Amino acid sequence: MIDDAAVRQTDPARRDGTGSERQDFPETYRRELPLLTRFIMKHGASPQEAADAAHEAFATAYPQWSTIRYPARWLRTVAVRVYLRARLREDLPGELPTTRAESHVPTNIQxxxxxxxxxxxxxxxxxxxxxxxxxxxxxxxxxxxxxxxxxxxxxxxxxxxxxxxxxxxxxxxxxxxx
Incomplete structure (x- = not known):
């Protein structure tokens, strides 16, 4: 199980590049994905919904990664918006096709x-x-x-x-x- 507070205390660069160096995309993805997923769950999302929103936020970030000044904050903002848009679509009348796949649920979040x-x-x-x-x-x-x-x-x-x-x-x- 990953403890958000423990990660923050042990990794001074974790908070948006305010530490000694900024991490590259793969390292940030590995470190932030479980934390970002939990963050979205704190907004009321199921683990699957949170994982989908987190993945979409990272996919959006990838092409513009070098221009993002505060990655952790940016990812959280985008992921919340993705989750809320998905929730809004679910509240619409009628049936919309679902694109969520169970394989996106991170296995290291317990x-x-x-x-x-x-x-x-x-x-x-x-x-x-x-x-x-x-x-x-x-x-x-x-x-x-x-x-x-x-x-x-x-x-x-x-x-x-x-x-x-x-x-x-x-x-x-x-x-x-x-």
Whole structure:
């Protein structure tokens, strides 16, 4: 199982090229794919939907890789948009052909029971709170989140506070704090 926080702490170059050197595409793909997939799952996606969105984000990035200044942030932004567009298409009336294939699910992502509970709880949050929490859980600062989502820092703080309160209340309703 890959721990997002552990990767961030052990790899100073992981955060968007702010470390000593920027990684090439294959290295970034290997390192970021499981993290990006989990990030999309924090937005309420199933593992398959998250994997599809992550792969599409990387496919979009590849032709322009040398021009992307902050790869981890760029990939997260694109992958979320891909996921939300796919969800919107699913909500349209009528049947659309599906192009998702089970073979895209990364095999190195294994979720613990606690992680499944977290993803389920996040999926129940309102959209903006879920977005803010996903970025926050991935280690981004309030300023970075505000910049990426195009909202004020105060709005980020407010959504974080509300999401935490909702998650805490739901956890206590389930049977207390662990």
């Amino acid at each position: 979720l613990s029971d606690q992680e499944r509970e977290v993803y389920t709880a996040l999926a129940d949050l309102p959209s903006r709170q879920r977005q803010v929490m996903a970025w926050f859980y991935d280690g981004y600062t309030i300023a970075e989140i505000a910049d990426e989502l195009g909202i004020t820092k105060e709005s980020v703080r407010q959504n974080l506070c509300r999401a935490r309160a909702t998650l805490k209340a739901r956890r206590s309703q389930r049977g207390g704090v662990r």
